[in-house]
Amino acid sequence: MNIVxxxxxxxxxxxxxxxxxxxxxxxxxxxSCLAIVGESGSGKSVTCRSIMRLNKPWIRLSGTILFKGxxxxxxxxxxxxxxxxxNLCMILQNGMSAFDPSCVIGxxxxxxxxxxxNWNNRESERKIISAMESVMLKNPQEILNQYPHQLSGGMxxxxxxxxALVLEPDLIIADEPTTALDTISQYEVVxxxxxxxxxxxxxxxxxxxxLGVVQKIADEVMVMKDGAIVxxxxxxxxxxxxxHTYTQYLVTTRLELSNHFRKLMQEGT
Amino acid sequence: MLKVDGIEKSYKQDGLFSxxxxxxxxxxxxxxxxGECLGIIGESGSGKSTLGRLILGIEKPDRGRILFEGKNVxxxxxxxxxxxxxxxxxxxSINPFLTVEEAIMEPLKAQEKVKxxxxxxxxxxxxxxxxxxxxxxxxxxxxSGGEAQRVCIARALSTEPRCIVFDExxxxxxVSVQIQVLRLLKELKQLYQMSYVFITHDxxxxxxxxxxxxxxxxxxxxxxxxxxxxxxxxxxxARRLLTYLITFQVEDQG
Numbered sequence: 001m002n003i004v005x006x007x008x009x010x011x012x013x014x015x016x017x018x019x020x021x022x023x024x025x026x027x028x029x030x031x032s033c034l035a036i037v038g039e040s041g042s043g044k045s046v047t048c049r050s051i052m053r054l055n056k057p058w059i060r061l062s063g064t065i066l067f068k069g070x071x072x073x074x075x076x077x078x079x080x081x082x083x084x085x086x087n088l089c090m091i092l093q094n095g096m097s098a099f100d101p102s103c104v105i106g107x108x109x110x111x112x113x114x115x116x117x118n119w120n121n122r123e124s125e126r127k128i129i130s131a132m133e134s135v136m137l138k139n140p141q142e143i144l145n146q147y148p149h150q151l152s153g154g155m156x157x158x159x160x161x162x163x164a165l166v167l168e169p170d171l172i173i174a175d176e177p178t179t180a181l182d183t184i185s186q187y188e189v190v191x192x193x194x195x196x197x198x199x200x201x202x203x204x205x206x207x208x209x210x211l212g213v214v215q216k217i218a219d220e221v222m223v224m225k226d227g228a229i230v231x232x233x234x235x236x237x238x239x240x241x242x243x244h245t246y247t248q249y250l251v252t253t254r255l256e257l258s259n260h261f262r263k264l265m266q267e268g269t
Numbered sequence: 270m271l272k273v274d275g276i277e278k279s280y281k282q283d284g285l286f287s288x289x290x291x292x293x294x295x296x297x298x299x300x301x302x303x304g305e306c307l308g309i310i311g312e313s314g315s316g317k318s319t320l321g322r323l324i325l326g327i328e329k330p331d332r333g334r335i336l337f338e339g340k341n342v343x344x345x346x347x348x349x350x351x352x353x354x355x356x357x358x359x360x361x362s363i364n365p366f367l368t369v370e371e372a373i374m375e376p377l378k379a380q381e382k383v384k385x386x387x388x389x390x391x392x393x394x395x396x397x398x399x400x401x402x403x404x405x406x407x408x409x410x411x412x413s414g415g416e417a418q419r420v421c422i423a424r425a426l427s428t429e430p431r432c433i434v435f436d437e438x439x440x441x442x443x444v445s446v447q448i449q450v451l452r453l454l455k456e457l458k459q460l461y462q463m464s465y466v467f468i469t470h471d472x473x474x475x476x477x478x479x480x481x482x483x484x485x486x487x488x489x490x491x492x493x494x495x496x497x498x499x500x501x502x503x504x505x506x507a508r509r510l511l512t513y514l515i516t517f518q519v520e521d522q523g
Contacts, residue, residue: 039445183510183514184312185312186515187514187515209443209444210515211444211517213515216515249445250444251519253445253447253448254445256448257447257448258516258518260473260477261472261473261476261477264500265500265511266500
């Protein structure tokens with residue numbers, strides 16, 4: 001059973017008539033994680049924003065995006081708003097700009113939760129605090145009273161994951177969630193994302209250019225280049241036997257970095 | 270060649286009239302030899318970029334000295350043409366009104382060393398960073414991230430410096446482009462016999478290019494090791510960094 005089915009998606013810029021995505025079709029299976037890899041400018045983020053319908057107004061799209069059998073492209077803006085958050089949840093790259101900078105984190109979270117659920121203040125606070133504890137955030141009460149700029153990138157990223165835990169979406173779209181983080185917070189965020197999937201059994205669309213992280217989290221992978229899908233399939237077969245030259249190029253360049261490091265770590269042991 | 274001698278730096282915290290100061294660097298001391306690539310690894314907020322700015326002489330330390338070939342870098346004449354920098358945000362580090370050619374010649378103009386053979390010099394530099402002469406008249410917005418970063422490197426090279434400071438210079442590039450730039454930097458280092466101070470949060474990148482790494486935490490040097498001994502790091506923090514690293518592996522299907 002496919003939770004998302006994208007058929008013949010074409011995205012173009014109405015101002016310049018430049019085609020960003022030519023003709024892409026793919027599916028996300030119920031409970032599985034599809035990763036989209038590719039270099040910057042390959043159309044990974046645009047694909048995701050098309051599913052969420054969050055593209056700029058001059059970016060037009062054609063084709064069908066079926067979410068649980070329902071065409072998202074045909075929904076009115078109001079109906080779409082109800083789907084965002086509750087059914088489709090997005091985890092963004094930059095935590096600093098994902099939260100409202102003018103109010104403390106708690107206000108933002110309460111507002112989001114009360115849009116989707118009939119909870120009072122105390123109830124929503126209780127739910128978010130228990131979710132924050134489960135993503136290993138210490139002193140959740142204190143964090144709720146802080147502004148986004150007072151928290152680190154890794155913490156904001158985990159707050160977004162906690163929010164996803166409470167919302168229990170059917171599909172999580174993670175757009176480069178670990179790219180802006182340093183080694184330790186990257187590891188922690190990836191661990192939390194894996195646990196999030198285990199706990200809720202939700203599907204995930206994971207975008208990244210870091211093949212290491214993709215390998216750790218995803219079941220299937222889709223390689224994009226210049227707005228076209230060049231290769232897709234099971235993660236192990238794609239990475240160990242890449243067919244397209246572009247995938248081979250991505251894998252070998254990444255391996256050069258990793259192998260050098262691994263050689264260093266093994267020498268003399 | 271470059272000697273950092275017990276420097277300290279603090280910034281004012283919370284507002285204009287506050288007396289509280291946040292200590293960013295605490296008694297940092299190390300040395301970078303001629304022709305060496307020294308990596309500085311640390312998380313965000315550890316003070317590694319501040320250290321980079323102090324080495325470049327953009328800011329002054331509160332206490333301690335930074336000596337470049339025995340002279341203090343606070344003196345402009347010491348660092349002019351000898352120490353260059355490449356920063357992370359390539360889009361904002363080239364003046365948008367200048368063409369690639371003008372951007373590369375900018376440091377030479379500042380040194381008043383404009384010569385007749387400038388044109389050929391720009392060509393050589395562009396060629397060395399893997400671009401061709403057709404880029405000369407382009408503007409920064411026409412370049413991709415990797416190309417813009419190459420232009421920044423060419424600009425840093427133009428004065429033939431003896432030391433270049435890279436502050437997260439390749440962190441925002443794609444992994445496949447990172448490798449190309451790293452290979453390029455290795456070649457250039459051979460060619461010009463320069464020293465690099467390579468500031469990054471990515472251990473794998475540091476392991477690829479550096480001869481020696483400093484693991485930096487909360488404004489202090491946690492550990493300093495030659496790259497061959499990276500696996501034998503002692504401190505708890507450095508060990509944790511290594512175990513938390515996500516590497517990429519391909520299984521042999523044999």
